[in-house]
Amino acid sequence: MPESAVTIIGLPGSGKTTYLAALWAILNERPRDAALRFRELGAGDRSYLTEIARRWRSAHEQERTLPGIRVVTLHMSGPADEPVSVTFPDLAGETFVRMWVDRTCSKDVYGHLASSGLLLFVNADKIAQVAYIRDAANLARLVGETLTAGEPVAWDAETAPTQVQLVGLLDALRSQPFEEKHRRVAIVVSAWDRAEEEGTSPEEFLAGRMPLLAQYMRQNLAGWDWRVYGVSAQGGEFDPADDRKPRAPNVDRLRELSTLAERIKVVGSDGQSNDLTEPLAWVLG
Structure with missing residues (x-):
């Protein structure tokens, strides 16, 4: 059975585990x-997949992904009913933060990141933007205050804007010890239900909110093929993982939908669907 490796990457809270939970369900x-149509689970912790899918079905946020690597292999069928085996690791977002901050990764992580297929997740609702002094000055002027000089703030890589961290991460995948090779990269803008009210396509959203990342991808330095997808894998706000926190508004509406697929929305260059395998199928080529 032909096997292809796809790696899901993204910073903490970018929607990687939610996507995997919804996909499994x-x-x-x-x-x-x-x-892509599911045949059987080839490798992976079925109890873990069952638990994250259970939380997704009940409209509860996922628990934080623990450090380590959970490798999942799904045996599926392609459009022509050809067998396809897809292996991808579920890596904690902190893994990629450490790659950006420390410029290093373990041998196990390196092995998975050598795959030619990438799903890069960006949460539309959690994009840390660049903070400009002029914007702070304009805001102070509007409220009748004056900015005063303060103590210099040391550079902290962990607080860098989201797009800066992601470009640094992608650039690392073009550098030694990684091979500079052709890859197919699907940029998945998760929580698309929170972004679509802006009235833009996923490509326009990326260019407007993360211009550095969009420009970097357009340079196509290593001949990478790439697309942008807007994906809502929840359909709305879920109840928090911590039951002591207030419930999400309108969450019962999601639980009352007649089919699970009604929660899903996938927007790409070919239109809109509720097929979560669409970005994955494109990455596989």
């Missing part, structure tokens, strides 16, 4: 119109 319903 939906695939087990055996949708006939999906680009």
Whole structure:
């Protein structure tokens, strides 16, 4: 059975585990119109997949992904009913923060990042933007205050804007010891239900909110193929993982939908669907 490796990457809270949970839940319903159809689980912790899918079905946020690597292999069928085996690791977002900050990773992580297929997740609702002094000065002027000089703030790589960290991460994948090779990269803008009210396409959203990342990808330095997808894998706000916190408004609406697929929205260059395998199928080529 042909096997392809796809690595899901992204900073903490970018939606990687939510996507995997929704994918596992939906695939087990055996949708006939999906680009990829599930056959069986080849490798991976079924209890872990079952638990994250259970939380997704009940509309609860996922627990924080623990450090380490959980490797999942899914045996599926492609559009022509050809067998495809896809292996991808579920890596904690902190893994990629450390790659950006320390410029290093373990041998195990290196092995997974050598794959030619990448799903890069960006949470539309959690993009840390560049802070400009002129913007702070304009705001102070509007409220009748004056900015005063303060103590210099030391550079902290962990607080760098989201797009800066992601460009640094992608650039590391073009550098030694990684091979500079052709890759297919799907940039997945998660929580798309929070972004679509801006009335832009996923490509326009990326260019407007993360211009550095968009420009970096357009340079196509290593011949990478790339696309941008807007993905809502929840359909709305979930109840928090901590039951002591207030419940999300309108969450019962999600639980009352007649099918799980109604929560899903995938927007790409080919239009809109509720097929979570669409970005994955494109990455596989």
